[in-house]
Amino acid sequence: LTRLRARLARSQSGLGKGLLTLLSRDTLDEETWEEIEETLLGADLGVGPTQELVERLRTEVRVKGSRTPEEVRNLLRTELINLIGADTDRSLHAVRQPDERPSVTLVVGVNGTGKTTTTGKLARVLVADGRSVLLGAADTFRAAAADQLQTWGERVGARTVRGPEGGDPASVAFDAVKQAAGDDVDAVLIDTAGRLHTKTGLMDELGKVKRVIEKQSPVHEVLLVLDATTGQNGLMQARVFAEVVDVTGIVLSKLDGTAKGGIVVAVQRELGVPVKLVGLGEGPDDLAPFDPAAFVDALLA
Numbered sequence: 464l465t466r467l468r469a470r471l472a473r474s475q476s477g478l479g480k481g482l483l484t485l486l487s488r489d490t491l492d493e494e495t496w497e498e499i500e501e502t503l504l505g506a507d508l509g510v511g512p513t514q515e516l517v518e519r520l521r522t523e524v525r526v527k528g529s530r531t532p533e534e535v536r537n538l539l540r541t542e543l544i545n546l547i548g549a550d551t552d553r554s555l556h557a558v559r560q561p562d563e564r565p566s567v568t569l570v571v572g573v574n575g576t577g578k579t580t581t582t583g584k585l586a587r588v589l590v591a592d593g594r595s596v597l598l599g600a601a602d603t604f605r606a607a608a609a610d611q612l613q614t615w616g617e618r619v620g621a622r623t624v625r626g627p628e629g630g631d632p633a634s635v636a637f638d639a640v641k642q643a644a645g646d647d648v649d650a651v652l653i654d655t656a657g658r659l660h661t662k663t664g665l666m667d668e669l670g671k672v673k674r675v676i677e678k679q680s681p682v683h684e685v686l687l688v689l690d691a692t693t694g695q696n697g698l699m700q701a702r703v704f705a706e707v708v709d710v711t712g713i714v715l716s717k718l719d720g721t722a723k724g725g726i727v728v729a730v731q732r733e734l735g736v737p738v739k740l741v742g743l744g745e746g747p748d749d750l751a752p753f754d755p756a757a758f759v760d761a762l763l764a
């Protein structure tokens with residue numbers, strides 16, 4: 464395992480081509496299986512899922528006798544989709560047209576992962592669908608963050624509630640939800656600060672934001688934004704957030720910037736929370752619902 468991890472650190476390959484070449488070998492011998500395992504690890508699938516997957520493939524191949532590369536590839540495709548969860552509910556509360564308004568969504572994650580961008584893109588999706596949206600700039604530590612959110616709001620047609628720089632994030636969140644309720648707004652999206660200074664600091668801050676909102680409305684959705692390009696490191700940070708708030712969905716951002724899409728599998732496994740959205744660029748339309756089958760096809764292309 465240590466050896467595999469060491470190789471993983473050097474490996475830059477994605478899944479597609481490497482796997483197909485491996486599967487095209489005449490015999491799937493021990494060495495080939497090891498290389499298949501390394502390729503999966505190299506795509507950030509994570510150690511647990513990789514071993515499970517390879518074990519299942521090996522068993523299938525053993526039981527059914529010899530198989531063509533195409534058959535093994537299809538088997539891999541099916542197993543990967545199952546691993547990700549084809550039937551998992553990945554719908555967003557804000558999109559499900561809730562009766563109770565506003566639908567309250569908290570967007571959390573480490574700074575730089577794409578929280579503000581994701582909040583803007585999500586607002587765009589909702590507005591395009593005819594919903595009224597209000598943005599809450601609860602990252603009061605950086606004035607630039609609130610500016611950035613407000614710019615997104617103006618771009619997509621959503622009002623932004625912000626507080627004084629250095630002010631209380633929870634109070635901004637409270638005001639945003641209050642205004643949204645008063646104005647009969649459909650959805651309020653709250654962008655939070657993601658300073659991972661200390662776990663307790665974060666816990667206090669995010670916990671307070673949530674508790675204060677809950678004085679007037681339930682928090683219906685907590686989206687954790689994770690930068691796909693940070694791989695297993697991002698996963699460790701995600702774990703901290705998941706311990707602090709009840710995350711209901713993951714947004715995997717910057718998937719356009721990596722060949723290591725296997726992180727989808729790793730993060731779901733690790734956090735037990737479905738990936739609901741993926742970020743595919745910096746533009747307003749670069750947010751997509753996560754579709755396991757399409758994703759696996761792209762991964763294996």
Ligand code: GDP
Nearest residue numbers: 574575576577578579580716717742743744745
């Ligand atoms: P925050 O600090 O978590 O709010 O992160 P930002 O929303 O400010 O995003 C940080 C940087 O990542 C910005 O330059 C964004 O344009 C960029 N970014 C965000 N999402 C994506 C994505 O899906 N793809 C790409 N390529 N860039 C993204």
